[in-house]
Amino acid sequence: MTIEQNIKDVIATKLNDGTIEKLVGEQFEKCVNNALDNLFRSYGDITKTIEKQLMSTITPMVEAYDFSEYLVKLDTVLTDVLKNTTQENKALLNNFKKFYTSEAPKQIKTSELFDKWMNYVEENVETDGLEVDYDDEPTYEYVPVTFEVQHDEGRSWSSLESASLIFECEHDEEMNFMVKIKKWKDSSWSKWNIERSSVSDIKSLRNINEFEVFLNLLAQSGTEIVIDVDSDDGEVRPEQKPEATFS
Known part of the structure; x- marks a missing residue:
């Protein structure tokens, strides 16, 4: 019997006893599993389709949901915690409470920001170094403050326009702020926004x-x-009162 005949006999035997069908079936199963695995991967077609359907269903539900009751509960919890926390953590928790339970306005004028900053300066x-006014009740003299919008020259090819909001108190440089704002050029819908500051680590809220x-x-x-005003100035009376002196 030749080798060719032997091979034919082996193949015929395997075909007859179902071995070939079994092996083909196993390989076909592997093929299907691999194909499904690829389809359901992060960038697979089925995964994309499922994500699209979930987004179209879940997003409107989330947007329509009223989370205000949870903010009220969070505010209450933080208030209770603040009553019993150590002095070291009060600044962190106070800032966390303001940051996560306060609702930001949709828009704010530069004049309103200036008023907000002056309130901060006042407090x-x-x-030190201020004269005391003894009329009626002893108070510190007024402190002059200024506000200015400085538009950056930038590059002619840049699609962004930027500017700085500068709040200055000559008497106390610790009160000074420079806030960067930006918007898209040549766009009727573009609005000025504050550049995102980096509160990337919650620990920074302490400081x-x-x-x-x-x-x-x-x-x-x-x-x-x-930007309703490009510049302004004013005077702030410190909230702190001078200590009584007796001569």
């Missing part, structure tokens, strides 16, 4: 002040900045 400005928390809230919420 926090350094009083930022109330005005910075407010600015971050505006940046994170995409609040529109309306």
Whole structure:
């Protein structure tokens, strides 16, 4: 018997006893599994289709859901925690409470931002070196403050326009702020927005002040900045009162 005949006999035997069908079936099963695996991978066609259907169904539900009741509960919980926390963590929790339970306005004018900053200066400005006014009740003298919008020259080829909101208190440089804003050029729908500040680590909330928390809230919420005034000035009376002196 020749080798060719032997091979034919073996093949015939395997065909007759079902071995070939079994092997083909196993390979076919592997093929189907691989194909399904590819379809359901991150960039597979079926995965994309499922994601599209889920997005179209879930997104409107989430957008329509009223989360305000949970913000109220969060506010209550944080208030209770603040009553019992250590002094070291009060700043962190206070800022967390303001940042995550406050609702940012859809738009704010630069004049309103200036007023907001002056309130911050009033509460926090350094009083060392200030004269005391003894009329009626002793108070510190007024502190002059200024506001200005500086438009950046930028590059002619850039599609973005940028500017800086500058809040200055000559008496106390710790009160000074420079806030970067930007918008798209040549676009009727483009609005000024604060560039996103980096509150990437929640621990940093321990070290930022109330005005910075407010600015971050505006940046994170995409609040529109309306430039109604390019510059302004004013005077702020420090909230802190002079200690009584007796001569």
